[in-house]
Amino acid sequence: MRSVAVFAAAVLFLAYYCNEPVPDGVTDAGAYRAMGIFFRTLGHVARLGEKLGIAREPHIRRDAISLLTNVARRFKSDHRTGLKVTDTTFDGVKVRIYEPAAVQATDARRTGLVFYHGGGWAALAMDDVDEMMAHIAKQLGNVLVGxxxxxxxxxxxxxSFDDCLVATKFFLRHTEDYNVDPKRVGVGGDSAGGNLAAAVAIxxxxxxxxxxxxxxxLLYPALQAxxxxxxxxxxxxxxNTLPTDLMISFWLWYLNDDLSSFHTLKANNHTTEALKRSQYAGYVNTNLKTTTPVSKNNIKFPAIDRIETILDPRxxxxxxDDVDLKKMPPTYVMTVEHDVLRDDGVMYARRLxxxxVPVRHDHYKHGFHCCLLDVNAIDVGREAMENYVSYLKKNL
Known part of the structure; x- marks a missing residue:
């Protein structure tokens, strides 16, 4: 009788735990549910692991994702087929170069894309996004530098920003080595990588x-804290695909590696009333509300280490500021409805x-954050990737 009770309790717990509500409008319900359960479980394990002194939370997240990626790759065909892939360094920065394996006999220079991967500046390594990078390179048919x-x-x-800028400059200096036209090089990135792409472009x-x-x-970019x-x-x-708590933690790990101010940021108390009335508040207003300009030199911040960095465009x-954004190259912004970063991309596109600035903004009402991680399994990710590559082919 006891074993029956234990079994029943286990079944009820699993049913409860695996009940991942799907937002209205999401068409890839199965993929969303699986991804939500995975990230929710990963969060529990990572936080518990840090409390037990096993490792830091971001390190556990990174290691677990890498392990899953490596296991999943064993059951898939080689996603690099048709590509020449080279790991090297650009001025000391590690990069991975994807080129078509079959070089056509032509004098025409190729286009180039420097791509910065996402993962909250902390949770993903290059190998974890290798499949996505290879997919873009194959569909684009030109040179991609990850x-x-x-x-x-x-x-x-x-x-992270310095590495991306250094690598981009190096590539632009050496485009001849890859038969790339230096006037046809763009930058791109997803999530935190979209942040880095915009920062490098500026x-x-x-x-x-x-x-x-x-x-x-920029693919569902993180653009403001x-x-x-x-x-x-x-x-x-x-x-659970990207909760507010995790996004704030990502920002803090990137800023100062100090989560002691987490609740201050979550309550929006890391900005003063004067800042909330300044032009910077207008920058994060979807209606582009006009506000009172203030000088950075006159702004006072709460006692949070390096908090003034939230106003640094890098x-x-x-x-x-507008004087800098006016100089931006033609811009592609992709946003998805079910994403805390949705308005970051919307506000950036509207400002440009x-x-x-010429802007194409693709918004997916049925999309969710991380849907690009497996474009072969997630329909909205496949649709978004096809539109993204189509834009690159026409504009790069």
């Missing part, structure tokens, strides 16, 4: 040595459009 930038919390801002407008970037392409109470945070902050590209 940047294996240093990760938080071991390396905090600006390490930085490159100040460089006179290089040709202008052809495009910047100013306001964690936007509509998208309120709508989707409870979803850290949070949405905080760039208002400033006269």
């Amino acid at each position: 940047v294996d930038y240093r990760l938080a919390p071991e390396y905090q801002f600006p390490a 930085a490159m407008t100040k460089e006179k040595e290089f040709p202008k970037l052809k495009v910047q392409t 100013f306001d964690f109470n936007t509509d998208s945070y309120k709508d989707s902050g409870h979803l 850290f949070a590209p949405l905080m760039a 459009e208002k400033l006269g």
Whole structure:
């Protein structure tokens, strides 16, 4: 009788634990449910592991994802077929170069894309996104450079940004080595990688040595740590694919590796009332509300280590002033409805459009964060990737 009770309790627990509610409108219910359960479980394990002193939470997340990726890869065909893949360094920064294996006999220069992967600057390594990088390279049919930038919390801002900028400059100096036209090179990235792509694009407008970037392409990007109470945070902050708590932790691991101010950020108390009335508040307003300009030199911040960095465009590209955003190259922004980062991308696209920058903004009402991680299994991810590659073919 006791064994029956234990079995019944186990079944009830599993039924409860595996009950992952699917947001209205999500068409890939099975994929969303599986991904939500995985990330929820990963969060529990990572936090427990840190409390037990096994390892830091971001390290456990990273190791677990890498383990799962390696196991899953054994059951799939070689996703690199048709590509020449080379691991090397650009000025000391690790990169992975994807080129078509069959080189056509032509004098025409190829296009190039420098891509920065996501993962909250902390949770994903290059091998974890190798399949996505290879997919883009094969569909695009040209050269893709994936940047294996240093990760938080071991390396905090600006390490990831610096690596991406250094690698991009190196590639632009050596495009001849890959038969790439330096005037047809773009940057791109997903999630935290979208943050890095936008930050690099802004930085490159100040460089006179290089040709202008052809495009910047941002896939559900993280662009601001100013306001964690936007509509998208309120709508989707409870979803396990990317909950508010995890996104704030990512920002803090990247900023200063100190979660002691976590609740201050979550309550939006890391910005003062003066800041909430400043132009920076207008930058994170979907209606582009006009506000009172203030000088960074006159702003007072709470006693949080390096908190003033939230206004640095290298850290949070949405905080760039209009004079800098006007110089942006043609821009592609992809957003998904069920994502705390939805409004980051929407606000960035609207600001650029208002400033006269050519923008294409694709929004997927049935999409959710991380849907691009497996475009072969997730329909909305496949649709979004096809549209993204189509944009690159036409504009790069």
